[in-house]
């Protein structure tokens with residue numbers, strides 16, 4: 001269980017082939033990096049996993065099921081896709097409380113996850129006044145609300161300062177150490193070298209490598 005499986009996953013946007021026959025498995029208990037340059041197809045792949053984009057062909061399943069079959073999604077899969085895609089007029093508390101409510105999660109989780117991401121004092125502030133780094137932390141908090149076994153993070157350290165990057169790395173490693181499936185995208189090998197155990201590398205929508213991070217680093 002907790003396994004993410006892609007089988008020949010493919011997505012065309014008109015004539016653009018964004019994702020081209022991706023087949024790979026992401027396992028629990030380790031951090032799996034999803035590495036590729038901008039435009040490689042990482043976000044499109046993660047969006048298909050979350051049921052936010054429909055594949056042209058192929059399948060993406062979590063625990064053997066497509067994401068839309070999970071009733072209260074946040075209990076199974078937590079995701080950070082775009083930290084800026086939030087209602088800026090809301091406070092962090094209101095944003096997380098709405099997510100907790102719509103997912104049937106207890107209100108007390110809001111303060112718990114804010115503290116987990118270092119925003120324990122920022123709950124009453126409006127998201128519009130947050131830096132990108134704070135929005136990334138808030139997005140990570142949202143992903144953690146349901147205490148899910150599977151976590152997807154799309155470029156989560158963009159906008160974080162060096163201290164924040166170290167913090168995020170330790171958090172991802174701790175979540176994986178708890179037996180969760182942690183899948184983290186990045187366009188920077190330097191970032192992944194210190195964060196991931198295993199790497200899935202894509203370019204132009206195609207799989208380039210699927211191996212332990214040390215093996216890839218030794219060849220790169």
Ligand code: ADP
Nearest residue numbers: 013016018036037038039040041042043044045
């Ligand atoms: P990455 O996350 O690795 O930067 P994306 O999945 O965002 O890559 O993009 C993969 C390719 O698909 C790029 O060529 C991008 O321009 C294209 N693309 C992404 N989203 C759309 C969209 N909504 N409509 C058309 N093309 C898109």
Ligand code: ADP
Nearest residue numbers: 050052072073074077078079080081139142143
């Ligand atoms: P809406 O546009 O209705 O506010 P969202 O874009 O927030 O919906 O969510 C679309 C889908 O993604 C929903 O099924 C929701 O449960 C799921 N979702 C939203 N945020 C997260 C998250 N942080 N982690 C996992 N799933 C999420």
